[in-house]
Each structure stands twice: as C-alpha cells, then as structure tokens.
Amino acid sequence: MKPPHDMGGDPSEQLIPDKPDDPKFENAWHRRVLGITIAVGAMGAWSIDASRYARESLPRSDYTKFSYYEKWLGGLTNLLFRKGFINKNEIQSGSGELKAPLEWRQKVLSARNVGAALAAGAPTRRNGPEPIFTIGQEVCAKPPSDTLAIKRGHTRLPHYISGKAGTIIKSHGVHVLPNTNAHFLGEHPENLYAVEFKASVLWEQNPSSSDTVVVDCWESYLEPA
Amino acid sequence: MPHDYDENHVHNLLPAEPALRVKALETILLEKGLLDQQAVDAIIDEYEHRIGPHIGAKIVARAWNDLVFKSMLLEDAETVLREEGHAGRQGEHVVVVENTNTVHNLVVCTLCSCYPWPLLGVPPAWYKSDAYRSRAVSEPRAVLSEFGIDIPKSRSVRVWDSTAEIRYLVLPIQPKESIGLPAPELAKWVTRNSMIGTGLPQRPKDDQ
Numbered sequence: 095m096k097p098p099h100d101m102g103g104d105p106s107e108q109l110i111p112d113k114p115d116d117p118k119f120e121n122a123w124h125r126r127v128l129g130i131t132i133a134v135g136a137m138g139a140w141s142i143d144a145s146r147y148a149r150e151s152l153p154r155s156d157y158t159k160f161s162y163y164e165k166w167l168g169g170l171t172n173l174l175f176r177k178g179f180i181n182k183n184e185i186q187s188g189s190g191e192l193k194a195p196l197e198w199r200q201k202v203l204s205a206r207n208v209g210a211a212l213a214a215g216a217p218t219r220r221n222g223p224e225p226i227f228t229i230g231q232e233v234c235a236k237p238p239s240d241t242l243a244i245k246r247g248h249t250r251l252p253h254y255i256s257g258k259a260g261t262i263i264k265s266h267g268v269h270v271l272p273n274t275n276a277h278f279l280g281e282h283p284e285n286l287y288a289v290e291f292k293a294s295v296l297w298e299q300n301p302s303s304s305d306t307v308v309v310d311c312w313e314s315y316l317e318p319a
Numbered sequence: 320m321p322h323d324y325d326e327n328h329v330h331n332l333l334p335a336e337p338a339l340r341v342k343a344l345e346t347i348l349l350e351k352g353l354l355d356q357q358a359v360d361a362i363i364d365e366y367e368h369r370i371g372p373h374i375g376a377k378i379v380a381r382a383w384n385d386l387v388f389k390s391m392l393l394e395d396a397e398t399v400l401r402e403e404g405h406a407g408r409q410g411e412h413v414v415v416v417e418n419t420n421t422v423h424n425l426v427v428c429t430l431c432s433c434y435p436w437p438l439l440g441v442p443p444a445w446y447k448s449d450a451y452r453s454r455a456v457s458e459p460r461a462v463l464s465e466f467g468i469d470i471p472k473s474r475s476v477r478v479w480d481s482t483a484e485i486r487y488l489v490l491p492i493q494p495k496e497s498i499g500l501p502a503p504e505l506a507k508w509v510t511r512n513s514m515i516g517t518g519l520p521q522r523p524k525d526d527q
Contacts, residue, residue, distance in 0.1 A: 102427075106453040126363075134354065167344065185329050188343035190346070215408040266483070297457050306475065
C-alpha cells in the first residue's frame, strides 16, 4: 500500500490557501519545535534521511491528522527513543531521570555555534563513479518497493512515476543514498539525475501536452527504457 | 491509558495538546543535558529575523542586472551561492531554473516539504499543505490559476519535484517596467512566490 506521505497526484478537492503575508510561525510552539529539532539534529546522531523516515513512518492516522510541526515533533520523539536517548518513563513523566552520557552532552549545539552549524548544513555530495546514464537517455522508473533497503523502508521514489518512462535532463553528481542512510545502513553514494516525465505519460486526466514533471532519481531507481 | 501506544510510537505518550507536548520534550532534553535552550532561541531568531525571501530576491535582482552573474548562477548555483555565503542547511545543493517565454517553472516537494531555506526562509503554510503537495504535479495549471497565474498553451509548465537534496529556485522573467533599476530597488519586485513559481514579480507596494 502506498504510504500516506507519498501524495503526489492524489485526487484532492482542496484549494490551496495562498496567504502572501502568512506569518513565519503560526503558533509560538511551532518555533520551539523547529529550534529543538535543528538543535538536537546538530548533535549528529542521525541524518536528514533518518529524520524524514521517522516522520513518514508515524502511524497513518497520525500522519494524516498532524500538522507539519506535529509531524516533526512526533518523528523527533520516536527517534530519540529508538536511539536510546530518552526512555518511556521520561516521556510519560515529562522529566529527565538521568543525565545523558557525557559523550553526547559534549556534542550539544551551543548558541555561539548556531550560525556556523546552519551555514554548514549537511552536504550530501560525495566522490563516486561516473554516471552510467547519459543526458537525453530514456529511462524507466522502478516500482518504489524494488528500491527499499528494508521492509517498509525509506525511499525517495514517488509512486506516481513507478514504471513510467522519462528522459535524463541533468546529472547532479554523486549523492548519499537515502534508502540505506535513513536506516543507519551506510551512505552508499550513487549518481543522481533529474529525470523529466511528460505529463501525458503520468496522468490520464487532461494533461496539457507540453507540460512535464522533473523528478530527482538515484541511479538504482532507474533502468534503461 | 490516555493514548494509543506501541513500541515504536512513543510520541503518543506525551500530552495530546501540541504546545504541552513540545514543552514536555524540551524539559526532558534540558534535564538530560541534551539541549541548550539558548541555542534553540538562536536558531529561532535566525529564521524569524535573518533568513528569508529577501536573500533569494537579492540574488534574482543581481542576476537580472548582471548577465555574467546570471549565466554563472544558471550553470552552477551551488558554487556561486557557497561563495556568496548563502548555502547552508537545506540549501547545500541549489539549482536555479529560468522562466522564459516558452517555459514556466514550478517547485514542489510531494514527499515532504523540501524548500530552499537559506534563500527563502521557512516554507509558507500553503507550500506544506496536502493540497499543494498532491496537486502541483498532476494539475499545475489549475494550481497556478488559483494563485492568479494563467499560463498560455504556448508555454509549457515544468514542475520540479524536490525528491533529493537538490533545492530549486525559480529565476522569474524580469518585468519590462523594472529594467534599468538598481539592484536594491529591483529586489523589492521579487516576491517569494515568484521564486517558487506560484507568483510573478510585482511592482513594490510603496512604489504605486
């Protein structure tokens, strides 16, 4: 079954709310979630891929009900628990029982290092082999389930391109593979490509003939068409 | 038990109300020595007061006024933005895509809500909405018309789904009336949405 976060092309009757002057944070607690998530992430205990996987593997009912920052908060709580940073009693009581190991307390982001940490980010470009696909080549996207490193694991291959043919339009170089990295199974860097799909190949209903969708795909997501 | 709970989803053991939920987790982390409250405040301050669409607008305005800069940006934005000090978290690998008379670019992230944070700041609510994530790829013209943009049939719409760590920034077409203005004035024409593809540059309000 298609996971709830993979929603590209899902039928939706909803209009898109455009609020040109919408506040950066709609609620005060949104700010705290953002700040805490980034600060804890800066300890380096997990990658963006593991964070994304934690959010998208929230129970379906929570994923669909939660607002953006509630997903962040739920994902962060579960990651902290699964990696052994906090325990069930602490979560239930809302209080830290024991100090964390010194090894991790030493890695806590301090206020004076915030600017540098945000400016550094977490680049995913790596050295690696030459690309096997060339610009202009026709390729076919595999089914997302064929790209998973573990059962119900993480992939960045959306269902709406599964089995569809497209054209390589750009080579992005070699990047960390989320499918393994999200599960702490190593970076396994691969060539990454921008693949352009004709709207008429993707959608049955009234696609405009000249419109296209470009999806970034790792090499192992693709096979020659 | 107040909430459903299973071994992998301990988040439901926290209070149900989101504001209390955050407070509880923050308290736990502070008591365990896993969080510096001042660092959290500093992160919020960065995104609330320093990092925002004015940064992307400055880059676009410079590209409009400087053809050499523009061609470098379109060729290798990642290097240019790193040198300019505008790379960073969620903008480590930026690609700039140019709107022309034959193509209109639109950016989305269907799988989560990836967005070029160092150039545009925190993503707006509509960008993170299920409606935008679902519809932008399958009916971009209907989505655009909800934003007040009608693209003629003679121009194609190219939607960029940010599935990897590449972040896309749209370089909009410069309005004719703005040609010749100095870059700081030009930057005021560059709206946030025009750099996502859901808007067009506009004469600044204080200029009308």
